Amino acid sequence: MNKSKKLDMTHGPLLGKLIFFTVPIILSGVLQLLFNAADVIVVGRFAGEASLAAVGSTSALINLMTNLFIGMSVGANVCAAQFYGAGQFKDVKRTVHTSTAFSLICGVLLIFIGLFLARPILEIMGSPEDVIDLAALYVRLYFLAMPAIMLYNFLASILRAAGDTTHPLAFLTVAGIVNVILNLILVIIFKMGVAGVAIATVTSNYISCAMLVAFFMKQEEALKLELNKVGIDKKILNRIIRIGLPAGIQGTVFSLSNVVIQSAINSFGTAVIAGSSAAASIEGFVYVSMNSVSQTCVTFVGQNFGAGDEKRVRKVVFECLGIVTVLGVVLGNLAYIFAEPLLGIYTDSKAAIVAGTLRLFWVCCPYFLCGIMDTLTGGLRGLGRSTVPMIVSLLGACVTRLIWIATYFQFHKTEGVLFFSYPGSWLLTLSVHSICLVVVYRDWVRRKASEVRI
Secondary structure (H helix, E strand, C coil): CCCCCCCCCCCCCCHHHHHHHHHHHHHHHHHHHHHHHHHHHHHHHCCCCCHHHHCCCCCCHHHHHHHHHHHHHHHHHHHHHHHHHHHHHHHHHHHHHHHHHHHHHHHHHHHHHHHHHHHHHHHHCCCHCCCCCCCCHHHHHHHHHHHHHHHHHHHHHHHHHCCCCCCHHHHHHHEEEEEEEEHHHHHHHHCCCCHHHHHHHHHHHHHHHHHHEEEHHCCCHHCCCCHHCCCHHHHHHHHHHHHHHHHHHHHHHHHHHHHHHHHHHHCCHHHHHHHHHHHHHHHHHHHHHHHHHHHHHHHEEEHHHHHHHHHHHHHHHHHHHHHHHHHHHHHHHHHHHHHHHHHHHHHCCCCHHHHHHHHHHHHCCCCCHHHHHHHHHHHHHHHHCCCCHHHHHHHHHHHHHHHHHCCHHHCCCCHHHHHCCCHHHHHHHHHHHHHHHHHHHHHHHHHHHHHHHC
């Protein structure tokens, strides 16, 4: 019987465990991105520039429509991690069954949101006439996978809270291979274009979800999923929502600002849309690497917060900040240095490659700032504070970008000026996050010391 490979996060040397825990998350994130990257590459090579622009330009829209719900999985992760750290295994089990029910409800709701709102939002975004029909088709088909995507994210977050990051990686590897094979068959052989890559992505998501559900059903004790016990525990759901909803709102508003930026990109024409879409796909691989450190920070801080070990919590945050800075600097600059051959994988349009290279310079080179920002957010969420980073991020990053686009960009409408809104907003936001984390941590330590004296 397969059992979860749990990692002891509350005792022993830390740095090696942080790296060991993070690497499978990075690889899992890369495989998830390969679902979309395979779509973009195949349509770019075999279905034309318009199809590439259609698939690539939907990322901001898809994130806008899903991040609120996916953000809820952060709540499940923090709850499960804190329960594990405190040794409350019955509550872990209740978290598993509540998360299963809640994620499926969210997934079904998202199917209808995608079907009815895809084209209206694309019209608001100013998608060109030669792109919008294909983009709407891709989004509508993609959203048929939402129940599987939601359930996978919630269950995988609980598995991470228990210290297991290797099994989700194995399941995604199988699904990723299926996705690539189906892409090639449906697009090259059956000439299905955008519809083909969407169908391949939907199929692969259901495969990875089915494997993860089967794995949970074979577990023992806290992680065992029993279908007859799937349902909503109001106390657990309230806790998940209290932590996860601010994270979801933050992700949604971030996506909204990205939709505004995508709308500005759309004004530069199809070649720039295609180049920016390809560059965004490359950026995604750097981002998931850094965001994986943030997920590690959430889980390790959550478990050690549950165990009441303030010194280890502080050490987790500092070591995660070191890891994410190195990752961001190295990977971000490598993406820019090798911009031309990397972009050439997606398209052979010289104009698109030039546009993509410019975006990589402004976004990828300073990307480590985004990693630091996310890791500080992870520390705050692990301490159970999700509203604080939401407010700071909304004001520091999202509002700043919108103001930049509405003011300075209107007088200097160049791609470089537009893309500068990313690093500028990251720097501002991480500065405030660092202050908030220090304040929250010290408040927890003071309250803990007062309880001991009493």
